Amino acid sequence: MPTASERPTPRRAGRPRADTRPVVGDPTEEILAAASRLIGELGVSGTPMSRIASEVGLKQSSLYYYFRRKEEIVAALVARANVVPLELVRTITADGGPPAVQLYRFVRADAVALCTLPFDINDIHRIAQRDPVEFAQYWKERATLERQLASIVRRGCAERQLRKVDPKLTALTILANDEGAQNWFRNGSKWPAGAVGTYLADLVVGGLLAGTEHLPRTRDAADKLDAASSAE
Amino acid sequence: MPTASERPTPRRAGRPRADTRPVVGDPTEEILAAASRLIGELGVSGTPMSRIASEVGLKQSSLYYYFRRKEEIVAALVARANVVPLELVRTITADGGPPAVQLYRFVRADAVALCTLPFDINDIHRIAQRDPVEFAQYWKERATLERQLASIVRRGCAERQLRKVDPKLTALTILANDEGAQNWFRNGSKWPAGAVGTYLADLVVGGLLAGTEHLPRTRDAADKLDAASSAE
DNA sequence: AGGTTGTTTCGATGGAGCATCGAAACAACC
DNA sequence: GGTTGTTTCGATGCTCCATCGAAACAACCT
Structure with missing residues (x-):
C-alpha cells in the first residue's frame, strides 16, 4: 500500500487541464x-x-x-512587498534606541529589501496611482509607513540629534530615495544590494544629523542592533 | 488687399483633413x-x-x-527633457566655484526642473530601459551626465570638502534622488517645486559635506551664483 | 449504477489598441 | 491637362484584455 509521498497527487476536481503537466501546488x-x-x-x-x-x-x-483583472494580480504582489517595510518599522521602533539609529536601520534595510525585490516597485507604483480603488490597501499602508517614519524624524529633531527639517517631507524623501535606488540597481548594478543600502543610509542620515561627526557612531549602533535582531 | 496676418493660412499640400479645424502650426x-x-x-x-x-x-x-512608432514620440519627448540637466552641468561647471556649491546648484535646479516637467520621467525611464535601440541617444546623454557629476564629486573629495564617497555611486544616487522626488511631487504635493529642490539639495549636500556646519555657507554661495546666472 | 452538484478548465467571442498598406485628395509645377 | 509630390484617410491584421457559456471532471447522494 503506497504511502502519502509515493501516491501520485490526487486528481483535482474540475475539468482537466489541456497541459498534461501535473498540478504542483496552489x-x-x-x-x-x-x-x-x-x-x-x-x-x-x-x-x-x-x-x-x-x-x-x-x-x-x-x-x-x-x-478578476490583471491589476488584481499586481495588487496581490504589491500587498506582499509592502509587508516588509511595515514589519521593519515595527521591529525597529520596538527595539528602541536613538532616532538617528532607527532611521539608519530603516533606510538601509528598506533599500536592501527593495533591491532584492524581483520586480520594479516604481512600475507598480505607477499603476497603483492610476487605480486607487484596487490599490486602496496599498495607499493606506503607505500612509501609515510615512506617519511612523515622520514621527521618528520628529523625535530626532526634538532631541536636537537631527537638523531642523520637516518630518513629513523627510519621510517622503526617504521612501522616494529607497525606491529611486532600486531603479538603477535593477538596471544592472555593479554594487551589491548591501553596499547600496549602507551608502544610502550614510548619505541620508549623514544629511539629517546635526553634526556629521556622529555618523560613524550611528552606523556602529545600527550594526549592533541589526546583528542582535537577526540572531534571535 | 489682405496683409500676411489677415490672410488665412495658405492651404497645405496633401489630402485635406476630415477635421475642419485649420492647421495651426507644425x-x-x-x-x-x-x-x-x-x-x-x-x-x-x-x-x-x-x-x-x-x-x-x-x-x-x-x-x-x-x-513610425509610439516609442518614437516618447523618445522625442525625453530627448528634449534631457537637454535641461545637460545644459545645467555645463553652465554650472563653467561658472566654477567649490565642488560642494556646484553640487548644491545642480541638485536643486535639476529637482525643480523635473518637478515642473509635464510628464512622469520615471514612466519614460522604464520604457527606455526596455527599448535600448530607440533610446540610444538618451542613454548616451545620461552616461555623460553621470560622468560629469561624478567628476565634480571626485574633486570635492580630493579637496577634502566632501566625505570620502564613491563618485560614480554618488552621481547615480543624486540623479535617482531627483527622479524619485518627482514621483511624489506629481502625486499631488503640497510643497512648491522650489521648496522640494532646496530641501533635497540640503539633504544630499549636507550628507556629503565633511562638516555639516558648512551647509548654510554652501547654500548661500549657491544662491548668489544662481541669482547672477538668472540675471544675465 | 445512475443522477445531481460543485469545481476547474476550456473555446469562442467582442472590444480596444498598435501598426501597415494602398489609395484618395489636394497643391504645385510642367 | 497631365504629372509629381505631399498629406490624409479607411480598411485591415494582429495582439491583448475580459466575459460567457459550456465542457469535463470528482464527490456525494440515492
Whole structure:
C-alpha cells in the first residue's frame, strides 16, 4: 500500500487541464510566482496574461477564475512587498534606541529589501496611482509607513540629534530615495544590494544629523542592533 | 488687399483633413505637445494613439506619417527633457566655484526642473530601459551626465570638502534622488517645486559635506551664483 | 449504477489598441 | 491637362484584455 509521498497527487476536481503537466501546488500561488518573475523581466504592461497562463500550464482565460483583472494580480504582489517595510518599522521602533539609529536601520534595510525585490516597485507604483480603488490597501499602508517614519524624524529633531527639517517631507524623501535606488540597481548594478543600502543610509542620515561627526557612531549602533535582531 | 496676418493660412499640400479645424502650426510639434500633455495625465501606456490624433485633429493612422512608432514620440519627448540637466552641468561647471556649491546648484535646479516637467520621467525611464535601440541617444546623454557629476564629486573629495564617497555611486544616487522626488511631487504635493529642490539639495549636500556646519555657507554661495546666472 | 452538484478548465467571442498598406485628395509645377 | 509630390484617410491584421457559456471532471447522494 503506497504511502502519502509515493501516491501520485490526487486528481483535482474540475475539468482537466489541456497541459498534461501535473498540478504542483496552489494555483493562486503558482500564478503569483510566475507573474512576479515575468513582470520583473518584462514590466507590467509588457507581460501578457497569456504568458503568465502558459507558464503555469493554463490557458489565458483560465486565469480569470483566480483573478478578476490583471491589476488584481499586481495588487496581490504589491500587498506582499509592502509587508516588509511595515514589519521593519515595527521591529525597529520596538527595539528602541536613538532616532538617528532607527532611521539608519530603516533606510538601509528598506533599500536592501527593495533591491532584492524581483520586480520594479516604481512600475507598480505607477499603476497603483492610476487605480486607487484596487490599490486602496496599498495607499493606506503607505500612509501609515510615512506617519511612523515622520514621527521618528520628529523625535530626532526634538532631541536636537537631527537638523531642523520637516518630518513629513523627510519621510517622503526617504521612501522616494529607497525606491529611486532600486531603479538603477535593477538596471544592472555593479554594487551589491548591501553596499547600496549602507551608502544610502550614510548619505541620508549623514544629511539629517546635526553634526556629521556622529555618523560613524550611528552606523556602529545600527550594526549592533541589526546583528542582535537577526540572531534571535 | 489682405496683409500676411489677415490672410488665412495658405492651404497645405496633401489630402485635406476630415477635421475642419485649420492647421495651426507644425504638425510634429502639435503632436508632441498633445502627447506630452496626455502622457502626463494618463501615462504612456494609458494614452492611446487615437487620443493623441484626435487632439490635434488627425485620424489615428495619420500619426504614423510623422512618427513610425509610439516609442518614437516618447523618445522625442525625453530627448528634449534631457537637454535641461545637460545644459545645467555645463553652465554650472563653467561658472566654477567649490565642488560642494556646484553640487548644491545642480541638485536643486535639476529637482525643480523635473518637478515642473509635464510628464512622469520615471514612466519614460522604464520604457527606455526596455527599448535600448530607440533610446540610444538618451542613454548616451545620461552616461555623460553621470560622468560629469561624478567628476565634480571626485574633486570635492580630493579637496577634502566632501566625505570620502564613491563618485560614480554618488552621481547615480543624486540623479535617482531627483527622479524619485518627482514621483511624489506629481502625486499631488503640497510643497512648491522650489521648496522640494532646496530641501533635497540640503539633504544630499549636507550628507556629503565633511562638516555639516558648512551647509548654510554652501547654500548661500549657491544662491548668489544662481541669482547672477538668472540675471544675465 | 445512475443522477445531481460543485469545481476547474476550456473555446469562442467582442472590444480596444498598435501598426501597415494602398489609395484618395489636394497643391504645385510642367 | 497631365504629372509629381505631399498629406490624409479607411480598411485591415494582429495582439491583448475580459466575459460567457459550456465542457469535463470528482464527490456525494440515492
